[in-house]
Amino acid sequence: MNRLLAVASNTFRETVRERVLYNLVFFALAMTLSGLLLSELSIRQDEKIIKDVGLAAIDFFGTLIAVFIGVGLVSKEMERRSLHPLLAKPLRRTEFFLGKYVGLAGTLLVNTSVMTLGMLGTLKMVGHRPDLNLLSAVYPLYLGMLVVVAVALLLSTLTSSALAAVGTVGVALAGRYSDVIRNMRQVAPGAPPELVTVLYYVLPNFANFDFKDKVAYGDPVGAASLGLVTLYAAFYIAILLSLGLASFNRRDL
Amino acid sequence: MTEQPSANAVTLSRLTKSYRVGHVFQKRKTVLHELTFEVRQGEIFGYLGPNGSGKTTTLKVLSRLLFPDGGEVTILGRPLADPSWRAKAGYLPEHPYLYDYLTAREYLDYVGQLFGMARPARTERTRLLLRLVGLERSADVALRRFSKGMVQRAGLAQALMNDPDLVILDEPMSGLDPLGRRLVRDVILGLKKEGKTVLFSTHILSDAETLCDRIAILRAGRLLDVGRLADILRLDVAHMEVLVSGVDPERVELEGIHGRHVLGERHRLEVEEKALGAVVRAVEQAGGRILAVQPIRQSLEDFFVQEMGRPGNGAPGGEEA
Numbered sequence: 001m002n003r004l005l006a007v008a009s010n011t012f013r014e015t016v017r018e019r020v021l022y023n024l025v026f027f028a029l030a031m032t033l034s035g036l037l038l039s040e041l042s043i044r045q046d047e048k049i050i051k052d053v054g055l056a057a058i059d060f061f062g063t064l065i066a067v068f069i070g071v072g073l074v075s076k077e078m079e080r081r082s083l084h085p086l087l088a089k090p091l092r093r094t095e096f097f098l099g100k101y102v103g104l105a106g107t108l109l110v111n112t113s114v115m116t117l118g119m120l121g122t123l124k125m126v127g128h129r130p131d132l133n134l135l136s137a138v139y140p141l142y143l144g145m146l147v148v149v150a151v152a153l154l155l156s157t158l159t160s161s162a163l164a165a166v167g168t169v170g171v172a173l174a175g176r177y178s179d180v181i182r183n184m185r186q187v188a189p190g191a192p193p194e195l196v197t198v199l200y201y202v203l204p205n206f207a208n209f210d211f212k213d214k215v216a217y218g219d220p221v222g223a224a225s226l227g228l229v230t231l232y233a234a235f236y237i238a239i240l241l242s243l244g245l246a247s248f249n250r251r252d253l
Numbered sequence: 254m255t256e257q258p259s260a261n262a263v264t265l266s267r268l269t270k271s272y273r274v275g276h277v278f279q280k281r282k283t284v285l286h287e288l289t290f291e292v293r294q295g296e297i298f299g300y301l302g303p304n305g306s307g308k309t310t311t312l313k314v315l316s317r318l319l320f321p322d323g324g325e326v327t328i329l330g331r332p333l334a335d336p337s338w339r340a341k342a343g344y345l346p347e348h349p350y351l352y353d354y355l356t357a358r359e360y361l362d363y364v365g366q367l368f369g370m371a372r373p374a375r376t377e378r379t380r381l382l383l384r385l386v387g388l389e390r391s392a393d394v395a396l397r398r399f400s401k402g403m404v405q406r407a408g409l410a411q412a413l414m415n416d417p418d419l420v421i422l423d424e425p426m427s428g429l430d431p432l433g434r435r436l437v438r439d440v441i442l443g444l445k446k447e448g449k450t451v452l453f454s455t456h457i458l459s460d461a462e463t464l465c466d467r468i469a470i471l472r473a474g475r476l477l478d479v480g481r482l483a484d485i486l487r488l489d490v491a492h493m494e495v496l497v498s499g500v501d502p503e504r505v506e507l508e509g510i511h512g513r514h515v516l517g518e519r520h521r522l523e524v525e526e527k528a529l530g531a532v533v534r535a536v537e538q539a540g541g542r543i544l545a546v547q548p549i550r551q552s553l554e555d556f557f558v559q560e561m562g563r564p565g566n567g568a569p570g571g572e573e574a
Contacts, residue, residue, distance in 0.1 A: 006366035010352070017354040080350045085411055088316035088344035088421075090336060091367045252272075253318040 003091050004099040011073070011103020012110075020069055020107060023061045027115050030057050031122040047128050051216040054119030055134070059141050059212070062112055066145040067168045069107070070152030073100040075161040078253060093249050097153070101241065104149055112142050136226060137215035143233035144209035148172050150240035151204075157247040171203060178205040204236045261327070262419045262450035263292040263315065268324035270310055283474060284310050287324065290469050290479045292452050294418075297445050299461035300454040301553075302471035303561060308454040309347050311471070312423045315452075316344045329419055340368065343417035347424045347454075349408035353397035357388050357407045360396060361414055368415045382410040387436060401428040409437060413444075420444055422453035426460055438464060458553045468553075470560065477560055486556050493529050494549050495522045500541025507532050519544065 015021070034053045074097065077083040087093060116138050120130035151171050155164035174181065182200045184191045208229055211221050270285040285307050292298040302308050313319045315328065317339075326333040329341055351360050358379055365375030383389045386406040391399065396407065405428050412420055425441070426434045441451050441464055455461055461468055462482065469479040478485050492511055498519045502510075509528025514521040524532050526548075533543055 002369060003367050006363065010355075010363050014352065014354055081346065081348075082350045082352060084313075084316070084318055084346040085344060085349055085351070085408065086364075086367060087318060088339065088342070088346075089364065089367045089415075090339045090369070092336065250320070252320060253313075 004095040004102065007091070007096055007099025008102035008106060011100050012106045015069060015104065015107040020065060021111060021114075023065065024111065024114055024118075027057050027061060028118055031118050034122070046126055047123065048216050050119065050122050050126065050128075051131070051134065052212070054115070054122065055137055055141070055212040055216065058112055058115045058119070058138060059144075059210075061115070062108055062141060062145040063148055063172055065108060065111065066104075066148035067152055067172060068165060069104055070149040071156050071161050071164045071168055073104055073149075073153060073156065074248065075156035075164060079161065081253075084253065087253065094245055097245055097248050098241070101149060101153060105146055108142065108145050108149070112138060112145070131218070133215055133218070133220060136221035137211040139226065140209040140211055140229050143229060144206050147204050147206075147209075147233050147236050147240070150237045150244070154240045154244035154247070157244050157251065172206065174199070175204045175206040176210075178203060178207055204232075208232055260294060261291040262294045262329060263452060264325075264327045265290055265311075266325040268311070268314065268326060269322045270307075270314060270319060271322050285314070285321075286475045288471075288474075288476050289324075290476060292450060293467070294450050295445065295448050296466040297441060297451045297464050298453070299465035299468040300452060300471065301456065301458070301461055301468055301557070302454075303456060305473075306471045307474040308456075308471055309423055310474075312344075312421055312452075312454060313346075315421055316346075338419075340415065341418045343412035343415065343420045345408045345412040345420075345422045345425055347427065349404060349411075351396050351404060351407055351411070353395065356393045356395055357383060357399075357410070358392040360407065361410060364411045364414045370415070378414060378416070382413055385413075385440065386410045402430055402433045405429055406433065406436070409440065413440075417449065419450045419452070422451065424455060425453055426455060426457055434460070458557060462553050470557070472561060482553065486550070486553060492549050493524045493526055494545075494547050495524050495529070495532060495536075495543065496520070496545040497522065497536050497541050498544055500536055500539045502536070502541075505535050505539045505541075507535055523549070 030053060031050070034050055074083075077100075083096065087096060116134065119134065124130050148168065148171075152164060152168040155167045158164070159167070178200060181196060181203070184196050185193060211225075214221060265288050268285055268288040269283065271281045271283040273279040274282045288311065300308050300311065310319060314321050315326065315333070317333070317336075321333075329338040331338040352363075355363065361379040361382060362375050365378060370378065379392075380389075383392050386409055388403065388406055388410070391403060396404065399407065405425070409422070409425060412422065422441075425437050429437060438460065441453065444451050453464075465482060467479070467481050468485065470477040470485070496516075496519055500520075502513055502520050502522060507522075507528075508531065509525035510522055510532070511525065512523035522532065529546070533546075536543060
C-alpha cells in the first residue's frame with residue numbers, strides 16, 4: 001500500500017510540474033468574464049448562467065485532463081521506458097498501475113475542487129449566496145472523470161497512445177449520447193440490432209453523471225441518486241481497471 | 254518462506270525467450286536459445302556479445318520486464334517469479350530514462366520509498382550515493398537538465414539505493430566520458446570488495462578484461478562460452494613481438510617471421526617463440542639493435558573477432574523458430 005501511495009504521490013507531483021493545473025487559469029478567466037458580462041442581466045438569469053458555465057467548464061476541463069493525461073499515464077512510461085528501473089524493484093505492476101490511477105484521481109480532485117471554489121466565489125462576487133447544492137452536480141461529474149481515466153488506462157495498455165486517445169475520446173463522446181445509440185435504429189434502420197444493443201449496454205452512460213441542469217435550476221439531488229451513480233461508477237471502474245491490469249500484468253515491456 | 258542458501262547469485266537453466274514479429278502474419282522469433290549458466294555470489298560477471306545478441310533481453314527477463322517462454326531462473330536462491338529477491342537486487346537499464354521533472358535527489362528519494370525505506374535512511378543513503386557517483390553538486394537540478402553521462406550516473410545511483418547484494422547493470426559504461434567510465438569501474442570494484450555480486454553486460458571488451466572474474470559470451474541468442482577469462486582465452490603465448498632499429502629486416506635473412514611493420518625508423522616483427530633467439534642474433538649481427546621483446550597473448554578482442562567470424566554462429570538477433 002505504501003508503494004502504491006508513493007507512485008500516486010509522484011504521479012500527482014508529475015501532473016503539477018507538467019503544468020496540468022494551468023487549465024485553472026482558463027477556468028478562472030471563464031468565471032470572471034461570465035461574472036462581469038452577466039452582471040447586467042436579471043438576478044435569476046446571471047445566477048443560472050454562472051452555474052451553467054461553471055459546471056460545463058468543470059466537466060470539459062476535467063474530461064480533457066482525464067482523457068489526455070490518462071492515456072499517457074502508463075503508455076508514456078512504457079514508450080520512454082521510465083518504468084523499467086522501477087518495476088525491477090519490489091514494486092508490483094499492480095501497485096504501479098493503480099498508483100498511477102490514484103495519482104491522477106488526486107489531481108482531478110484538486111482541479112475539480114479549485115474550480116468549484118472558483119464557481120462559488122464568482123456567485124458570491126455577483127451578489128448570490130454560494131449554493132452548496134452545486135456539490136451534488138460536481139460530485140457525479142468527478143465520478144464520470146474517474147470512469148474516463150479508467151477507460152484511458154485500459155486502452156493505453158492495449159494499443160498505442162494515439163489510438164488510445166482516439167478510443168477514449170470516442171467512448172467519452174458516445175457515452176454521452178447513449179440514448180441516441182439506443183434509438184439508432186429509428187434514424188438508421190440498417191444498423192445491426194445486436195451491435196446497437198451491445199454498444200448501449202457496454203459503453204458507460206455518461207448522462208447518468210450529468211445533474212448539471214437539475215442543479216442549475218435549484219432542484220435538489222437525492223442521496224439515493226448519488227448513491228446509485230456512485231455504485232454505477234464503481235462498477236465500471238472496477239471492470240475497466242481489472243481488464244487493464246490483466247493486460248498490463250502480462251505484457252512484455 | 255525461508256531463504257535457500259545458494260552459492261550462486263543467479264542461475265539460468267535452459268532459458269528461452271521469443272517474440273512475435275510482423276504485423277499481419279506474425280511469426281515467433283526466438284531470441285534466447287536455452288541459455289544455461291550461473292553467476293556466483295561475490296563475483297563480477299561480464300555478459301558479452303555484439304549488438305542484437307540478446308544481452309539486454311536476458312537482463313530484462315531477470316528484471317521481470319519480459320516473461321520467459323521456458324526454462325528456470327533463480328535469483329539469490331529464489332525463483333524468478335518470487336518478488337522477494339527484488340528487495341536485495343539493483344538494476345540499471347540500458348540508456349536509462351529517469352523522470353526528468355524530478356531532481357536527482359527527489360528521484361533517489363522516490364526509489365527509496367519503493368524499497369520501504371524510512372525518511373532518515375533515504376536521506377542519508379541519497380547523500381552518500383550522490384557523492385559516490387559525483388553528482389552531489391547537481392543533486393537539486395532537474396534531471397531534464399542532465400547530460401547523458403550524468404543521467405547514467407544517476408541511474409547507477411538508483412540501482413544501489415537499497416544496498417543490494419546483486420547488481421545487474423546493462424551497458425553501464427554507455428555514454429560516459431573517460432572519467433565517468435573510470436568512476437563506474439571503481440564503483441563495480443568497490444561492490445566486489447563489499448562482497449556484492451555484479452552482473453553487467455557490455456560490448457566494450459577492455460572493460461570486461463579489466464573487471465570480470467568470469468564472463469559469458471552470447472551470439473545470436475546462444476551461449477558461445479562461459480567461464481574464467483583465462484580458461485576461455487588461450488593464455489599461452491601466441492607469438493613474440495620484437496622491436497628493432499638500425500637495420501632493415503627485409504635485408505636480413507630471418508626465419509619464423511609472421512609479420513613485419515615499419516614504424517618510422519623502427520620495425521616491429523612478429524616472431525615465432527622458438528625462432529626468437531635466431532632472430533635476435535641475426536639482427537645484432539647485421540648491426541641492428543633490439544629495443545623491446547614482448548610476448549603476445551590472445552586478447553578477448555582476438556577471441557571475440559575469431560568467434561564472431563566463425564561460420565555457423567548465426568546472424569545477430571536470433572533465428573526464426
